[in-house]
Amino acid sequence: MLELNTNAATQPEADLIKDVSEATFMADVIEASREVPIVVDFWAPWCGPCKTLGPMLEAAVTAARGKVRMAKVNVDENQGIAGQLRIQSIPMVYAFWQGQPIDGFQGAVQASEIEAFIGRLTGLAGDGGLGEAIEAAEAMLAEGAAADAAQTFAAILGEEPENAAAYGGLVRANLAAGEMDQAQGLMDNVPEAIASAPEVEAARAQIELARQAESAGPVAELRAAVEADAANHQARYDLAQALYAAGEAEEAVDELLELFRRDREWNDGAAKAQLFTIFEALKPTEPVVLNGRRKLSSMIFA
Secondary structure (H helix, E strand, O other): OOOOOOOOOOOOHHHHEEEOOOOOHHHHHHHHHHOOOEEEEEEOOOOHHHHHHHHHHHHHHHHOOOOOEEEEEEOOOOHHHHHHOOOOOOOEEEEEEOOEEEEEEEOOOOHHHHHHHHHHHHOOOOOOOHHHHHHHHHHHHHOOOHHHHHHHHHHHHHHOOOOHHHHHHHHHHHHHOOOHHHHHHHHHOOOHHHOOOHHHHHHHHHHHHHHHHHOOOOHHHHHHHHHHOOOOHHHHHHHHHHHHHOOOHHHHHHHHHHHHHHOOOOOOOHHHHHHHHHHHHOOOOOHHHHHHHHHHHHHHOO
């Protein structure tokens, strides 16, 4: 069984958010910013807006899962730092990267502005090689090494649990290994933040098609039934499922397009729904998807 390690260690919140003094500012902000962006929140206990802004910043930094860290500086206790950075009013927030302040804002702002601010910082340190690891795992999967691919995808998720590409890849690796129940279990527990990501939707579609394949009938018999009665919509629909299960995606799409042309409302629009499931399961740049979408659109808007 190919599994996701749900007990993978994550960086403790205490390491992400620190109270910083003049004595530790160099290590916790300047030096630390050479590895990851550091958000510095200048505040004071008497500052009302600081009490609102601080928790919002902490939540955004925590959600970034280690791509950004936060340093909290009490200006009453660290007037030297405040003076050097010319902090004249608070709350004041600076972002440090590679030892230098690169961005910032003053005053309390909306949550959307904080998220955008943090979002600009998360890409600065790169993805720690996760992109290359995902490419390697995809190559393993394409070569039939499903178990190795699953291990790599799981390791990536250990570093970044909400990496949609890795999550979808792990689901697909389990499907490739014949672990349908495990793939479905992963899909049932997908993090809400990535539940609608294209990579996850593609994996969800592949699960649905894989389940259909388990009960697909013989292609030859279904083709004969369609040839005997072109108006037998159920037989044509079943033929499309069987063709896709046999690896004939283009023929499957053609049969569904023909069914849609003949009766687009049949079985509550089943032909169109099945086409979209196939399109989602495949890469959007594949010719069968591009041509299929174009032909379907021409029928819809004819």
